[in-house]
Amino acid sequence: MNIVRNLSLALNKIPAIKEKLFSPKYLFYTNVTISVSLSAVGDVLEQHYEMLKGEWHEWSFKRTRNMAISGMTIGIVCHYWYKYLDNKLPGRRIDIVLKKVVIDQLVCSPLCIAVFFLTLGILEKSNWSELKNEIIQKAHRLYIAEWIIWPPAQTFNFYFLPNKYRILYDNTISLGYDVYTSHVKHDNLIHSSKK
Structure with a gap:
């Protein structure tokens, strides 16, 4: 009986917690925490999949940490981007929404991809030439995927x-x-580890 009462009390607190987390005072921290957490989860899932396929031998904490930090930088960019976009294009009419989608794809998507590679390049201590080559070789794959996923979303x-x-x-x-x-x-690490 005590468990049911405690669970009921906890569930009753959820709306107040949600309201506080998504309040203007805490929204930045909430957004960044969400971005860090889900970027790390995405990497853990990908590493697990690579291990199941025999492409990766063991989980790399450093890789997940770096992906989480890249999620943090992108979370910061997106937090301010959405505020900016809503200030410049207020409203929810379909023409305004479609303008936001196009501008988001043409401005924010390439920016986020660049921030992603730059953050990881810094964390991995890549030199400028390595970073530039990686962006040239891989960024287009992410940008194509962005055009498939993000306009409807x-x-x-x-x-x-x-x-x-x-x-x-x-x-x-x-x-x-x-x-x-x-x-x-x-991707290059997976293929080089197989050699």
């Missing part, structure tokens, strides 16, 4: 959701994309 996001839930929604959709991002980023 962002149409829903911009039309139905208030700004405070955009990063949560993005990261939920992005979990599968984060798995792919981790795969693209570490």
